[in-house]
Amino acid sequence: MPDLSDAAKTEIRRLMAQFPHRQSALLGALFVAQEEAGVLFPEIVAQVAEVMRLPESEVTSVASFYHLFRFKPEGRHLIQVCTNVSCLLNGCDRALERLKHRLGIEVGETTPDGRFTLRTAECLAACEIAPMMMIGPDRHGPVQPEQIDEILGKYV
Amino acid sequence: MSESFLLRYVHEPDQGELDAYLSRGGYEGLRRALAMAPEQVTDEVEKSGLRGRGGAGFGTGRKWKFLPRDPAVTKYLVVNADEGEPGTFKDRTLLECDPHRLIEGIVIAGYAIGAHQAFIYLRREFHRARGLLERAIAQAYAKGYLGADIQGSGYRLDVVVATGAGAYIAGEETALLESLEGRRAMPRLKPPFYPAVKGLYMQPTALNNVETLCHVAWILARGQEWYRQQGAPILFSVSGHVQRPGVYELPLGTTIRKVLEAAGGMRPGRAFKACFPGGSSAAILPEAYLDTPMDYDLTKLDVYGSMLGSAALIVMDDSTCMVEVVARTVEFYRDESCGKCTPCREGTVWITQVFDRILHGQGRTEDLDLLNGIAKGMTGTCFCPLGESVPPAIYSTLRFFRHEYEHHIRTASCDVRAAAHA
Ligand SMILES: Cc1cc2nc3c(=O)[nH]c(=O)nc-3n(C[C@H](O)[C@H](O)[C@H](O)COP(=O)(O)O)c2cc1C
Ligand code: SF4
Numbered sequence: 217m218p219d220l221s222d223a224a225k226t227e228i229r230r231l232m233a234q235f236p237h238r239q240s241a242l243l244g245a246l247f248v249a250q251e252e253a254g255v256l257f258p259e260i261v262a263q264v265a266e267v268m269r270l271p272e273s274e275v276t277s278v279a280s281f282y283h284l285f286r287f288k289p290e291g292r293h294l295i296q297v298c299t300n301v302s303c304l305l306n307g308c309d310r311a312l313e314r315l316k317h318r319l320g321i322e323v324g325e326t327t328p329d330g331r332f333t334l335r336t337a338e339c340l341a342a343c344e345i346a347p348m349m350m351i352g353p354d355r356h357g358p359v360q361p362e363q364i365d366e367i368l369g370k371y372v
Numbered sequence: 373m374s375e376s377f378l379l380r381y382v383h384e385p386d387q388g389e390l391d392a393y394l395s396r397g398g399y400e401g402l403r404r405a406l407a408m409a410p411e412q413v414t415d416e417v418e419k420s421g422l423r424g425r426g427g428a429g430f431g432t433g434r435k436w437k438f439l440p441r442d443p444a445v446t447k448y449l450v451v452n453a454d455e456g457e458p459g460t461f462k463d464r465t466l467l468e469c470d471p472h473r474l475i476e477g478i479v480i481a482g483y484a485i486g487a488h489q490a491f492i493y494l495r496r497e498f499h500r501a502r503g504l505l506e507r508a509i510a511q512a513y514a515k516g517y518l519g520a521d522i523q524g525s526g527y528r529l530d531v532v533v534a535t536g537a538g539a540y541i542a543g544e545e546t547a548l549l550e551s552l553e554g555r556r557a558m559p560r561l562k563p564p565f566y567p568a569v570k571g572l573y574m575q576p577t578a579l580n581n582v583e584t585l586c587h588v589a590w591i592l593a594r595g596q597e598w599y600r601q602q603g604a605p606i607l608f609s610v611s612g613h614v615q616r617p618g619v620y621e622l623p624l625g626t627t628i629r630k631v632l633e634a635a636g637g638m639r640p641g642r643a644f645k646a647c648f649p650g651g652s653s654a655a656i657l658p659e660a661y662l663d664t665p666m667d668y669d670l671t672k673l674d675v676y677g678s679m680l681g682s683a684a685l686i687v688m689d690d691s692t693c694m695v696e697v698v699a700r701t702v703e704f705y706r707d708e709s710c711g712k713c714t715p716c717r718e719g720t721v722w723i724t725q726v727f728d729r730i731l732h733g734q735g736r737t738e739d740l741d742l743l744n745g746i747a748k749g750m751t752g753t754c755f756c757p758l759g760e761s762v763p764p765a766i767y768s769t770l771r772f773f774r775h776e777y778e779h780h781i782r783t784a785s786c787d788v789r790a791a792a793h794a
């Protein structure tokens with residue numbers, strides 16, 4: 217597992233300088249580290265703590281609170297299927313079943329080729345296109361089960 | 373007759389460009405504000421009657437007046453752009469379609485309270501909004517709408533965008549401040565009751581919602597009298613079983629029925645069954661309440677703790693199993709509970725266990741009293757409003773849709789689903 221690059225450390229220091237108190241940059245710093253290393257391995261967390269001059273235990277504790285940090289390897293593209301009320305009312309279950317079937321995995325799993333990780337999500341503030349999902353940064357919806365193959369095809 | 377203004381330019385593809393924004397009268401509110409004393413700006417906002425659009429509906433001008441005027445005291449402005457209440461998507465719409473309006477509102481608010489640093493706490497999943505907002509902020513700096521000596525007024529304000537990391541509770545104002553300080557998003561002990569007294573870094577802080585600040589920009593641009601004549605417009609996020617889900621601008625106090633009609637009404641062949649009038653933290657209301665005005669006024673919407681909240685109308689038609697909807701809603705609060713206090717941390721787990729049982733054909737008659745009892749145990753005992761959001765949906769459905777629970781328990785099946793798919 218590689219060390220955090222100098223570029224990542226510089227970016228973390230830039231974030232720290234934006235705030236009167238350096239700890240405010242912590243969530244942003246963890247994303248910088250996660251984007252580079254893919255996963256917040258303990259060694260990576262330790263390096264974030266060192267750059268930010270924070271206790272490692274504090275950094276680990278904060279990271280573990282939020283849904284968007286990852287502690288084990290995931291696929292190249294994260295699929296987040298919203299299953300909150302508006303999407304439920306509009307048939308997110310069918311879209312989710314189709315996805316599981318096409319990818320051959322359950323929620324929380326990653327395809328063997330490392331292409332996709334499938335997760336459910338809470339309301340993603342796009343209920344006007346329910347049922348909706350996000351793949352990486354992109355929103356898709358309303359998702360009809362028949363469109364799923366075509367949508368997945370855009371992500372290699 | 374009021375004109376739509378909050379949404380007027382949302383379909384203009386270039387509205388996020390400073391030049392286009394200026395050509396449509398943008399930053400006129402700021403120009404007017406900078407020519408006034410800060411106290412006058414606050415007065416103008418207070419007179420407009422604007423109440424915060426984040427959910428609690430607190431008077432915006434009044435909130436700003438809680439901050440000390442002493443210029444020697446460092447004050448902050450924090451923007452709540454963490455939009456997470458299920459069914460709500462109006463802030464995301466404003467961020468993506470009119471980002472300069474928010475920046476204008478921020479500078480006006482910062483000037484009014486005497487802050488020189490503002491932070492926007494943006495939901496991490498808002499990738500598109502972040503790109504547009506950061507671009508708009510850079511444009512505003514380049515043309516002197518942000519930074520030192522804004523438009524030659526001598527007033528200085530810097531804006532930094534920080535993102536969340538996936539936690540609904542971070543939308544609660546004190547949890548947001550914790551998160552913005554780089555900690556777990558857990559609500560703070562009250563008192564002090566308002567961030568205006570002790571907020572970010574324990575300094576006086578004004579914390580406002582995205583839509584609230586967009587209203588501020590319009591109020592200053594056109595004056596509070598004009599704004600009042602518009603009938604206190606509010607953005608409704610309408611979703612669920614309607615023909616045209618979307619964001620609609622209507623006067624505060626519009627009835628549920630009229631909001632539903634604005635969204636095209638029910639889908640063909642389907643009848644209205646129930647709705648959440650203010651996001652999933654509100655109680656569920658049946659057809660008998662369709663003519664209830666959607667207002668902050670508690671005497672109107674307060675049925676089993678229902679409320680206007682974030683003005684997210686989630687509509688359910690006659691194919692909806694209410695037991696399933698409430699089960700999913702409670703699961704949401706269970707997963708998003710920060711775990712700090714027992715009634716919320718444990719109560720949400722117990723309630724979902726009872727729902728699981730009922731939905732899997734193993735419900736017992738006593739379960740309905742049990743649900744009611746756990747909900748009672750959570751009422752008034754939770755540390756923050758997240759836990760208190762659970763009982764309303766339980767109470768209201770036990771009252772209005774009790775027969776559906778009973779049917780599930782008696783027959784281990786769902787007659788609503790069976791009828792809808794027949
Ligand atoms: C659990 C919880 C979640 C909340 N989520 C949000 C949110 O996502 N966005 C928001 O603006 N306000 C949210 N609020 C309300 C804020 O605490 C706060 O009242 C509001 O941002 C103040 O701004 P305003 O006065 O302009 O409405 C939430 C409150 C609670 C209790
Ligand atoms: S009510 Fe829930 S979210 Fe709020 S402090 Fe208690 S455990 Fe945390």
Ligand code: FES
Pocket residue numbers: 298299300301302303304338339340341342343346348458459460
């Ligand atoms: S409920 Fe799915 S995006 Fe809001």
